Amino acid sequence: MSGHVVLCNCAGTQAIDAETLSQATGRACGRVHDALCLAAPEVVARAFRYPDTIMACGQEAERLTALAIEGGAPVPRFVDIRDRAGWGGGDPTPKQAALLAEAALPAAVTPVVDVTSQGLCLIAGPPDAALAAAERLHNALAVTVLLPEGAEAPQERRFDIVSGRIRRASGAFGGFEVMLDSLRMVDPAGRDITFGAPRDGAKTRCDVILDLTGGTPLFPAHHKREGYLRPDPKSPLAVADAVLEASQMVGTFEKVLHVRVEPALCAHSRAEQTGCTRCLDLCPTSAITPVGDHVSVDPMICAGCGACSAACPSGAISYDAPPVEDVFRRIEVLARVYRSFGRAPSLVVHDDHGREMIALSARHGRGLPDHAIPLHLPALAAFGHAEMLAALGAGFARVDVIPGPRTERAPLEYQAALADALAGRAAVRLLDVADPDAMESRLCEELPTGNSDPILPLGTRRQVTRVAAAALHDGAPTIALPEGAPYGAVLVDKEACTLCLSCVSLCPSGALLDNPDRPELRFQEDACLQCGLCANICPEDAIALEPRMDLSPAALSPRILNAEEPAECVECGKPFGVASTIERIAGMLADKHPMFGAEKARMIRMCDTCRVNAMAHSRDNPFAGAPRPVTRSTDDYLN
Secondary structure (H helix, E strand, O other), rough: EEEEEEEEEEOOOOOHHHHHHHHHHHOOOEEEOHHHHOHHHHHHHHHHOOOOEOOOOOOOOOHHHHHHHHHOOOOOOOOOOOHHHHOOOOOOOHHHHHHHHHHHOOOOOOOOOEEEEEEEEEOOHHHHHHHHHHHHHHHOOOOEEEOOOOOOOOOOOOOEEEEEEEEEEEOOOOOOEEEEEEEEEEEEEOOHHHHHHHOOEEEEEEEEEEEEEOOOOOOOHHHHHHOOEEEOOOOOOHHHHHHHHHHOOOOOEEEOOOEEEEEEHHHEEOOEEEEOOOHHOOOOOOEEEEEEEEOOOEEOOOOOOOOHHHHOOOEEEEEEEHHHHHHHHHHHHHHHHOOOOOOEEEEEEOOHHHHHHHHHHHHHHHOOOOOOEEOOOOOOHHHHHHHHHHHHHHHHOOOOEEEOOOOOHHHHHHHHHHHHHHOOOOEEEEOOOOOHHHHHHHHOOOOOOOOOOOOOOOEEEEEHHHHHHHHOOOOOOOOOOOOOOEEEEEEOOOOOOOOOOHHHHHHOOEEEEEEEEEEEEOOOOOHHHOOOOHHOOOOOOOOOEEOOOOOOOOHHHHHHEEEOOOOOOOOOOOOOEEHHHHHHHHHOOOOOOHHHOHHHHEEEEEEHHHHHHHOOOOOOOOOOOOOOOOOOHHHHHHH
């Protein structure tokens, strides 16, 4: 066995089967402690003497860490099996084993970048509120107060004071840029301090903005913009909290890089034709912007909601804190270990808000039912249809998501509807409940039948989705999906299609293909992103999209959407185009245009090489110049 688990029954209030947990997790479990958090440091040091140790207690992590350091023992990892599995009734052992096995997985490294704040703070608001906040902050930060237009200049010189209005603001914590109109600087000369002449278009930068105006926020989803504090100016407590928070915003901080971007996979646009805009439409902070054929994410503005990762059809944007593959691995381990006890579980996905709900339920209610396995994620919107299908395919009978007060509902609702369509049943629920009792009642509802042949969720999100959908359906059906789904077919009107193949040249995923030997338009359905570029570029409007998922093997191979006989050159016999198109052009131009009369109409039916030769040797060429003069030699002059 590798690694150790330290168990504690919390003063005998929960049942723990150490031997069964050891067999299920493959980690050695020593004796079950009674109240380890109250033991002496030397007792804790003996319990934590091994370097790779997991402590099955989350509530007392801080105290046990201090005791371990005091006793000279390695600090263990902590996992909460009390609130999440110890007090919910029934047999807690399968869930405890699953949670311990998940905790034993290697922790994903969270990418970060340093952000430096010099403490430049802009306070905007009416004189009473703004000046009072500046009085409390000017000793900690470099404060500038922006008073509204028409305000009188206060007789105050301990911090900078200006008047004007903000035209626009951009950036985030540590790098705000603000443009001001009607800016009036303080003129200290003279008997009284006054404001000078106004000017427009003034620019400044700051690290923190404290907005006490109570008006329209400067940024979309302003509560997600780091460094932008906008309390209710009518609430003294909210203003005091914001002032205290601002006072701590100086120094160097770590900013989490929430998403990873692969521009080469992006299907946003090609040849100035717009295709996929899913991430742009969803981003609440406007951190995503178009950059040529792909999109770019500003990591300073990104709040890490994860909706872009769940909606991206190509994987160009993927959540990285934790990575998508890490979530798949956690889901698989939770399902496999729990199912090894011969039972089917349900998955409860939650964030910090849900964790508090679960803790309250465990302490003051019935707790989670024994089949409900909690999975904590920092961003619920990143848990999209692929992750939901992975859970259902791995053996979870149902997936319940507990959104928090600030969770964006619309992206989650669409992803849940898409997952239900792919699963063929109502398998995903959003438990938008306000109290732990309501949560308990919903989670205790009867479970549907889970997948009896679980999958191993490996690969990209698209690959996992296809494998899971196939496992959840008998046979190989074609599943109808809601509008906007990233899976589907391309439908071609053969009467309108001229096989110009402009769609092939722009397809970002290679779903549309040509045949180098014949005029053919081919299509591989499993590669189609439904980005819409082909429909937008088609000059004949011959292309339409159908959201669906074909689970048959035929979707993995190219099939012919449209094909015609090739046109053969009348001179050399080489195929060079589409026969119907060439004949149509010849019929439109022959004997109806002075350049294509008589023998010249024959050039339309020639390949490019023969056509150039024919034009070079033709007579009465309208583009031909005057005859060149005969070259004279020395003999000509001598004669």
